[in-house]
């Protein structure tokens with residue numbers, strides 16, 4: 001394996017970081033083999049694109065660790081026919097993985113420069129089933145609701161009510177929930193008017209920032 005061979009690095013990542021830790025969905029493993037993570041990281045981190053960690057991206061945000069991307073994706077149980085809402089486009093890497101596994105992905109990001117950069121990479125990769133939206137993801141995106149699956153890639157104390165409303169019956173929502181030091185990745189299933197919840201593992205995500213906390217435009 002050499003740094004100049006991303007395909008070999010991806011193969012090693014899938015075996016060592018994902019399969020060894022129990023990621024078993026063949027479609028998820030295949031998607032993780034296909035998405036060129038090096039294109040979503042900052043140029044100065046390209047040599048670390050397949051390392052077992054989150055990495056900094058622009059606007060003080062992070063691209064999640066490959067294992068966590070795979071774990072969240074596997075928890076969504078995608079068969080290919082779903083409409084998925086992602087909150088927190090960030091680099092666009094997670095959106096690219098979802099795009100290979102679902103029919104349509106809508107992804108919301110509050111930082112416009114991140115969304116613009118993600119759009120460019122997704123376009124270069126020919127992933128045309130991702131719709132990027134700049135805005136406050138805590139409100140969801142009503143024009144495309146309901147969503148079969150919702151993935152929140154930033155943490156908050158609780159699931160924003162708008163997202164529960166926009167989740168389809170029997171739909172799954174995956175989100176890190178809890179205070180900064182004690183976030184847990186949770187999987188919710190909507191049954192009637194209540195949510196069933198399952199805990200996956202402790203995680204550490206950047207905060208989900210609602211619009212009222214955002215700095216006022218000048």
Ligand code: SAH
Nearest residue numbers: 061063088090091094109110137153208209
């Ligand atoms: N899924 C991303 C990782 C994102 S990190 C990837 O694959 O790279 C979480 C992202 O959520 C950050 O980019 C942050 O700006 C964004 N975010 C935080 N609060 C938000 C909100 N209320 N609405 C939309 N995006 C938000």
